[in-house]
Amino acid sequence: MGSTPVAGELLAIGELTPGRIALEFRAPTLIAGLRPGHALHLVRPESGGYRVRRVAPVSRVDLIRGSVEVALQPRADGGQDALAGLRVGDVIELNGPIGQPILINKGTMRLLLITDGEGFAWVRALADAATRAGISVTMLQQADTAADLPPPSLLPDVVEIVVATTDGSIGHRGTVAELLAEYVPWADQAVVAGGADIRAAATSAALRRRTTDRTSASGKPARARTAAAGDRAPWLQALLSHEIGCGIGACGGCTVATRAGQVRLCREGPAIDATGSTAKRST
Amino acid sequence: MPPRKRAKVAAPRASRSAPVPEQKNERINPLTVDLAVVLGSEHPLRLERPIVVASGPLGFGNEAGAAIDLRDVGLFVVRGISLRPRFGGLMPRMVEVPGGLMHAVNRENPGADEVMDRHGASWRSAPCAVALSLVATSVKELAQLIERVERRADELGIAALEIDLTAPCDGLEGSRWESSADESLRLIDTARGATDRTLIAKVSSAASELRRLASESIDAGIDVLSVSGSPHGFLPDRARRWPALAAGIGELSGPLVRPAALAAIAEAASGAGASIIGGGGIGSPADALDTFAAGASAVSLGTALWADPRLPGAVVDSLRRAVAARGETSILVLRGSALGSRHE
Numbered sequence: 354m355g356s357t358p359v360a361g362e363l364l365a366i367g368e369l370t371p372g373r374i375a376l377e378f379r380a381p382t383l384i385a386g387l388r389p390g391h392a393l394h395l396v397r398p399e400s401g402g403y404r405v406r407r408v409a410p411v412s413r414v415d416l417i418r419g420s421v422e423v424a425l426q427p428r429a430d431g432g433q434d435a436l437a438g439l440r441v442g443d444v445i446e447l448n449g450p451i452g453q454p455i456l457i458n459k460g461t462m463r464l465l466l467i468t469d470g471e472g473f474a475w476v477r478a479l480a481d482a483a484t485r486a487g488i489s490v491t492m493l494q495q496a497d498t499a500a501d502l503p504p505p506s507l508l509p510d511v512v513e514i515v516v517a518t519t520d521g522s523i524g525h526r527g528t529v530a531e532l533l534a535e536y537v538p539w540a541d542q543a544v545v546a547g548g549a550d551i552r553a554a555a556t557s558a559a560l561r562r563r564t565t566d567r568t569s570a571s572g573k574p575a576r577a578r579t580a581a582a583g584d585r586a587p588w589l590q591a592l593l594s595h596e597i598g599c600g601i602g603a604c605g606g607c608t609v610a611t612r613a614g615q616v617r618l619c620r621e622g623p624a625i626d627a628t629g630s631t632a633k634r635s636t
Numbered sequence: 637m638p639p640r641k642r643a644k645v646a647a648p649r650a651s652r653s654a655p656v657p658e659q660k661n662e663r664i665n666p667l668t669v670d671l672a673v674v675l676g677s678e679h680p681l682r683l684e685r686p687i688v689v690a691s692g693p694l695g696f697g698n699e700a701g702a703a704i705d706l707r708d709v710g711l712f713v714v715r716g717i718s719l720r721p722r723f724g725g726l727m728p729r730m731v732e733v734p735g736g737l738m739h740a741v742n743r744e745n746p747g748a749d750e751v752m753d754r755h756g757a758s759w760r761s762a763p764c765a766v767a768l769s770l771v772a773t774s775v776k777e778l779a780q781l782i783e784r785v786e787r788r789a790d791e792l793g794i795a796a797l798e799i800d801l802t803a804p805c806d807g808l809e810g811s812r813w814e815s816s817a818d819e820s821l822r823l824i825d826t827a828r829g830a831t832d833r834t835l836i837a838k839v840s841s842a843a844s845e846l847r848r849l850a851s852e853s854i855d856a857g858i859d860v861l862s863v864s865g866s867p868h869g870f871l872p873d874r875a876r877r878w879p880a881l882a883a884g885i886g887e888l889s890g891p892l893v894r895p896a897a898l899a900a901i902a903e904a905a906s907g908a909g910a911s912i913i914g915g916g917g918i919g920s921p922a923d924a925l926d927t928f929a930a931g932a933s934a935v936s937l938g939t940a941l942w943a944d945p946r947l948p949g950a951v952v953d954s955l956r957r958a959v960a961a962r963g964e965t966s967i968l969v970l971r972g973s974a975l976g977s978r979h980e
């Protein structure tokens with residue numbers, strides 16, 4: 354709905370993180386307009402001919418193959434996913450792009466990505482694009498255990514991956530929240546994608562950083578760092594995802610209240626200003 | 637090739653409201669079929685096509701015209717509006733469930749005045765009739781809301797007002813109006829006192845005493861009963877061991893609600909009163925035909941439009957063909973054709 358649907362032929366089926374399926378579709382006419390942060394709506398007849406539009410984050414774009422890889426989000430009801438039954442060669446309707454690209458400021462040279470199994474698909478394409486643009490990328494990944502992590506081969510070699518697992522089977526034992534203090538001062542910008550816990554941890558870290566930035570060593574208030582010309586994005590963007598909906602900003606199924614106002618994830622999202630310091634995305 | 641003779645088919649048993657004639661042998665050009673329907677009699681609403689866009693899925697107005705071809709539609713019902721702004725719940729507000737979806741948008745809207753300011757121009761220029769869906773938690777609030785919208789309704793080209801009986805009622809401790817026929821009738825009575833416009837009352841298949849409501853709502857002042865609303869649903873998120881919707885309870889849409897909706901439409905149609913708009917889970921032209929057969933005079937399309945924006949056009953085509961195949965030229969022939977002897 355909104356954009357004209359495109360027929361996408363399924364080229365490959367993979368796995369991003371355990372249980373999270375990635376589908377690669379040939380869709381040469383669609384990919385030129387896709388940017389990190391965009392999603393597609395996948396449309397396929399389900400039971401009784403009823404068709405739903407499922408939100409699937411764009412996790413990779415391959416200009417040479419003319420293809421786009423999207424990630425299937427698990428259904429909350431744990432239900433059998435008709436889309437998971439697709440076979441290579443099947444053709445379905447793709448609608449998009451849905452949402453706005455993640456904004457990376459001109460002056461950003463160091464980008465911090467904070468993610469978990471749920472959010473990885475939303476930032477994988479950003480890691481690709483940022484490193485191609487010469488930006489240093491560090492990705493903090495959170496998982497319960499080593500087996501839940503995405504394979505490092507899914508990211509460009511130059512991305513620094515820092516891992517925290519709850520059981521300590523690999524990397525830091527604990528959560529990425531405990532690593533943030535070390536990486537936040539380094540980054541020019543950060544993006545968090547994942548569950549409520551890591552979003553909350555990243556938001557608190559961003560708020561602490563703002564306070565530190567505004568206070569000189571002597572404890573006296575200092576001027577906030579001057580934004581470089583052309584900077585529009587806040588320091589921390591949080592990516593929020595939704596499952597289904599109209600995709601045209603009409604139904605209210607994806608609206609979130611932020612400090613800057615109501616944001617429809619399918620139109621103004623999925624990136625929101627996590628600390629609400631700017632009103633750029635208010636509707 | 638000589639025209640093939642159509643086999644004589646025994647006509648289905650006719651309902652009281654819509655006798656279905658014997659199949660005729662004349663050839664009717666589907667394009668000559670008249671799809672216009674007049675809903676209600678005291679304050680009639682003429683729809684050029686018996687197709688209604690359900691309140692909510694396509695929003696308040698500005699976005700709808702770009703999403704579907706409103707020329708295939710008879711009535712566009714605006715997403716629910718209230719006197720004061722209403723806020724929706726936290727995310728997730730909408731999830732897929734087996735056979736459909738569940739939402740808890742909670743009639744979120746910025747208030748009637750702002751919606752009229754922002755979307756009024758799209759209603760005026762719409763190629764179909766437009767109805768406002770009114771959300772009120774008390775009788776007094778509804779009276780005030782109608783007074784507010786009536787000030788601008790003519791200027792904005794509003795043909796009808798839909799009273800949302802699937803919205804919560806303060807007097808019923810937050811349960812829906814439709815859970816009490818008495819409260820629903822009281823609300824309708826107030827609405828009738830406040831407007832001369834066509835009044836539609838919207839209920840779901842879960843409405844209590846539907847048959848009584850259907851027949852008594854006419855006396856209370858309703859012109860059209862829309863039996864197309866979402867019943868409640870609940871589903872846990874298995875991975876998080878938490879409700880799948882942040883609000884817990886939500887409203888169901890899609891094929892899973894269709895059989896119950898058809899039963900409710902048949903029930904309401906047998907109450908011999910208001911004209912019926914039927915809906916809930918319609919996803920194909922065949923589903924729409926079933927809904928007419930159950931007793932509806934017009935069909936309501938909702939979430940199926942998201943993935944199938946051409947559905948209204950496809951329904952128009954199949955209605956024309958279905959009427960012509962019976963050797964008739966009026967859509968009325970389809971109404972109630974499946975009700976059978978129970979209602980004779």
Ligand SMILES: Cc1cc2nc3c(=O)[nH]c(=O)nc-3n(C[C@H](O)[C@H](O)[C@H](O)COP(=O)(O)O)c2cc1C
Nearest residue numbers: 604690691692716864865866889890916917938939
């Ligand atoms: C996101 C969403 C928002 C809705 N908002 C409203 C509303 O504001 N007022 C209303 O009466 N019904 C609302 N509904 C219910 C629909 O009008 C319709 O009754 C329901 O979706 C069942 O029909 P369907 O299965 O054809 O979609 C909404 C439904 C959805 C999915």
Ligand code: FES
Nearest residue numbers: 598599600602619
């Ligand atoms: S999905 Fe409908 S408003 Fe975003």
